Amino acid sequence: MNTFDFLKPLIRKTDSKIVLFVCDGLGGLPKNGKTELETANTPNMDELASRSELGQLVPVIPGITPGSGPGHLGLFGYDPVEYQIGRGVLSALGVEFAIQPGDLGVRMNFATLDAGGNIADRRAGRIPTEENVRILEKLRQIQMPGIEIHLLTEKEYRAVLVLRCSGLSSDLTDRDPQVTGVPPNVIKPNSSAAEKSAALLNAFAEKATEILKDEPKANTILMRGYAVYEPLPTFDEIYGLNAAAIASYPMYRGLGKLVGMSTFAVDGSIAEEIDQLEKIWDDHNFFFVHFKYTDSTGEDGDFDAKVKRTEEADCVVPRILDLHPDVLAITGDHSTPSNMMSHSWHPIPILVHSKHGRHKAVSGFGETECSMGTFGTIQSKELMPLLLAHADKLNKFGA
Amino acid sequence: MNTFDFLKPLIRKTDSKIVLFVCDGLGGLPKNGKTELETANTPNMDELASRSELGQLVPVIPGITPGSGPGHLGLFGYDPVEYQIGRGVLSALGVEFAIQPGDLGVRMNFATLDAGGNIADRRAGRIPTEENVRILEKLRQIQMPGIEIHLLTEKEYRAVLVLRCSGLSSDLTDRDPQVTGVPPNVIKPNSSAAEKSAALLNAFAEKATEILKDEPKANTILMRGYAVYEPLPTFDEIYGLNAAAIASYPMYRGLGKLVGMSTFAVDGSIAEEIDQLEKIWDDHNFFFVHFKYTDSTGEDGDFDAKVKRTEEADCVVPRILDLHPDVLAITGDHSTPSNMMSHSWHPIPILVHSKHGRHKAVSGFGETECSMGTFGTIQSKELMPLLLAHADKLNKFGA
Numbered sequence: 001m002n003t004f005d006f007l008k009p010l011i012r013k014t015d016s017k018i019v020l021f022v023c024d025g026l027g028g029l030p031k032n033g034k035t036e037l038e039t040a041n042t043p044n045m046d047e048l049a050s051r052s053e054l055g056q057l058v059p060v061i062p063g064i065t066p067g068s069g070p071g072h073l074g075l076f077g078y079d080p081v082e083y084q085i086g087r088g089v090l091s092a093l094g095v096e097f098a099i100q101p102g103d104l105g106v107r108m109n110f111a112t113l114d115a116g117g118n119i120a121d122r123r124a125g126r127i128p129t130e131e132n133v134r135i136l137e138k139l140r141q142i143q144m145p146g147i148e149i150h151l152l153t154e155k156e157y158r159a160v161l162v163l164r165c166s167g168l169s170s171d172l173t174d175r176d177p178q179v180t181g182v183p184p185n186v187i188k189p190n191s192s193a194a195e196k197s198a199a200l201l202n203a204f205a206e207k208a209t210e211i212l213k214d215e216p217k218a219n220t221i222l223m224r225g226y227a228v229y230e231p232l233p234t235f236d237e238i239y240g241l242n243a244a245a246i247a248s249y250p251m252y253r254g255l256g257k258l259v260g261m262s263t264f265a266v267d268g269s270i271a272e273e274i275d276q277l278e279k280i281w282d283d284h285n286f287f288f289v290h291f292k293y294t295d296s297t298g299e300d301g302d303f304d305a306k307v308k309r310t311e312e313a314d315c316v317v318p319r320i321l322d323l324h325p326d327v328l329a330i331t332g333d334h335s336t337p338s339n340m341m342s343h344s345w346h347p348i349p350i351l352v353h354s355k356h357g358r359h360k361a362v363s364g365f366g367e368t369e370c371s372m373g374t375f376g377t378i379q380s381k382e383l384m385p386l387l388l389a390h391a392d393k394l395n396k397f398g399a
Numbered sequence: 400m401n402t403f404d405f406l407k408p409l410i411r412k413t414d415s416k417i418v419l420f421v422c423d424g425l426g427g428l429p430k431n432g433k434t435e436l437e438t439a440n441t442p443n444m445d446e447l448a449s450r451s452e453l454g455q456l457v458p459v460i461p462g463i464t465p466g467s468g469p470g471h472l473g474l475f476g477y478d479p480v481e482y483q484i485g486r487g488v489l490s491a492l493g494v495e496f497a498i499q500p501g502d503l504g505v506r507m508n509f510a511t512l513d514a515g516g517n518i519a520d521r522r523a524g525r526i527p528t529e530e531n532v533r534i535l536e537k538l539r540q541i542q543m544p545g546i547e548i549h550l551l552t553e554k555e556y557r558a559v560l561v562l563r564c565s566g567l568s569s570d571l572t573d574r575d576p577q578v579t580g581v582p583p584n585v586i587k588p589n590s591s592a593a594e595k596s597a598a599l600l601n602a603f604a605e606k607a608t609e610i611l612k613d614e615p616k617a618n619t620i621l622m623r624g625y626a627v628y629e630p631l632p633t634f635d636e637i638y639g640l641n642a643a644a645i646a647s648y649p650m651y652r653g654l655g656k657l658v659g660m661s662t663f664a665v666d667g668s669i670a671e672e673i674d675q676l677e678k679i680w681d682d683h684n685f686f687f688v689h690f691k692y693t694d695s696t697g698e699d700g701d702f703d704a705k706v707k708r709t710e711e712a713d714c715v716v717p718r719i720l721d722l723h724p725d726v727l728a729i730t731g732d733h734s735t736p737s738n739m740m741s742h743s744w745h746p747i748p749i750l751v752h753s754k755h756g757r758h759k760a761v762s763g764f765g766e767t768e769c770s771m772g773t774f775g776t777i778q779s780k781e782l783m784p785l786l787l788a789h790a791d792k793l794n795k796f797g798a
Contacts, residue, residue, distance in 0.1 A: 374767065
């Protein structure tokens with residue numbers, strides 16, 4: 001039985017409030033015996049740990065390293081293996097494009113063709129973002145009857161193309177051959193349902209290459225990461241929650257929007273995110289607060305910077321507690337060990353604080369304590385029913 | 400693959416004996432740092448703990464609080480999400496009615512209609528049980544051709560109606576509107592297969608209301624919790640076990656009967672249940688012994704009383720060990736923390752003693768030790784194959 005169908009009749013709508021504080025990439029590997037989280041001076045989390053349940057989240061299945069999309073979908077209770085959001089849609093969300101059901105999102109790279117029509121550089125010499133904006137403007141002259149075309153700058157050589165019309169499909173081969181010295185591929189449909197989409201994208205690529213032929217670097221486009229946007233069941237529909245997402249990076253607001261959260265952009269520090277949390281406290285009963293820098297410092301391979309960023313996250317914990325949430329969960333969407341300079345598969349430490357906690361004395365909030373914690377080790381997708389239970393939002397199952 | 404189909408060819412029928420001692424609602428939450436089980440003076444369980452495997456059972460899936468039905472079905476190895484036993488059947492089992500395959504069980508409430516025909520009280524002023532018995536006797540005059548009608552008193556305003564004939568279905572809307580100030584609903588079939596059942600129940604309700612029209616309080620009946628009894632595969636069929644259930648409450652004997660156990664009623668204390676166990680020791684190779692009061696004291700919110708009841712359970716452990724069971728498992732069907740005054744989703748502590756145990760030194764039998772125990776944390780439905788294995792009742796899988 002589908003978990004959402006199983007949960008639905010058990011949902012109890014209440015005003016109790018849940019805060020899911022996601023420190024992106026929380027969880028690391030030891031250096032001199034201690035991880036970033038264990039090295040950081042985190043008096044607030046450490047004190048809270050002995051009054052909370054500690055445990056671990058496996059983001060997907062053991063051994064699988066997720067991107068931000070599956071990492072967060074798991075936390076939100078959506079099986080990331082079942083609910084796969086394609087790159088094209090994630091990229092559109094990441095630039096805050098208002099994507100609609102049925103839209104086809106495509107990841108687009110500017111690239112360089114040599115005189116013979118072969119790809120010389122798949123990234124067009126990593127042109128600066130301003131160039132991307134200028135060149136994309138030229139492509140806006142492309143028109144195709146009955147089709148809405150949206151062109152969105154991401155960063156440097158990366159852009160997003162969104163087509164809007166009926167009958168689009170992502171079941172297509174890539175225009176990007178992933179190697180240089182060959183011409184771009186002609187996009188082919190993998191099924192008859194994708195013939196229209198293939199024709200549209202090939203026509204677009206041809207026109208774009210014609211328009212860009214005098215550009216020194218970005219004289220063609222490559223395409224891959226096709227995804228048709230299919231709306232997910234929302235937090236309200238599944239959990240009866242009126243949820244808010246607070247994040248400084250658009251991608252994470254986009255992920256919140258994907259599951260029906262109201263989104264709040266904050267341009268700045270975690271302290272400002274908590275300002276926002278305080279402001280909207282009365283209006284929602286679930287709050288996803290996203291802190292980016294524990295991940296980005298890990299990806300930079302900067303152990304000490306990740307430690308510092310973890311301490312920043314710790315500083316705001318008392319302000320969250322002052323709001324008296326019924327449940328406060330502190331965790332990550334995946335681990336990002338700074339000595340790996342990348343996301344990883346390692347279980348993510350989690351702390352769940354509520355009045356129904358089964359706790360024990362621990363030395364603090366860290367990977368080792370979490371591996372032996374009373375919350376146990378579960379998959380990320382199993383978290384939401386537990387948060388609902390701790391918030392008294394689930395009725396008993398069966399007599 | 401279905402677990403039962405997977406197990407069947409591996410089953411080894413032996414005389415080795417398994418005791419599953421279920422302390423209902425075992426598992427709580429800490430008060431002054433210790434749970435009820437950790438507070439209780441349980442020298443026998445504590446001594447056994449270091450010679451046993453300790454672990455935790457998740458009754459359904461993380462976060463889900465089960466009723467007694469799904470709690471026990473899980474322990475017996477039946478996925479409680481797949482095998483859902485409706486309230487009507489559970490209630491009939493709870494009053495020891497000999498329910499038969501195809502019977503339709505219905506939960507019935509006596510209720511009060513006002514002069515305008517609207518529901519004034521959904522519980523008929525919580526009439527005493529003697530009144531229930533008297534009024535139910537009046538309803539026994541209702542006859543419907545070709546249908547066997549059974550009327551069973553539960554408690555106060557609650558009763559059970561069982562219809563017996565062919566072609567019954569539970570796919571019906573409730574007569575109980577769950578609110579006052581409106582008339583009872585006409586029961587509607589959700590599918591054509593349920594038309595006959597809807598007609599029978601509406602006719603019964605109409606006749607009952609006519610008969611009861613002069614009753615001051617219980618002048619109508621409400622209906623919900625429809626369930627057709629479909630027999631489950633039995634312990635003998637699945638596990639090759641000749642199982643016995645010893646319980647003082649009929650509901651738990653009923654749950655044992657549901658899976659093909661021979662049932663033994665004991666009117667009294669846990670010591671008398673163990674008398675019964677001794678008496679039938681030679682006749683069975685699996686014994687489900689149910690102790691109710693760790694749950695009821697928890698539901699009363701009485702921490703100290705739950706502690707005392709846990710100590711009562713501890714007292715009989717040496718008598719069970721004196722019978723030399725090959726496997727003794729001590730656990731619950733769910734947790735009932737007394738500070739929540741209800742069942743909960745928290746994992747249930749379990750102790751499994753056999754000659755094949757992988758154990759370690761522990762301070763005793765309690766939630767914290769169990770959360771770190773060698774048995775690990777599994778779902779209740781996964782327990783039975785482990786008990787069979789510990790009792791040398793499973794052959795090797797594959798060559």
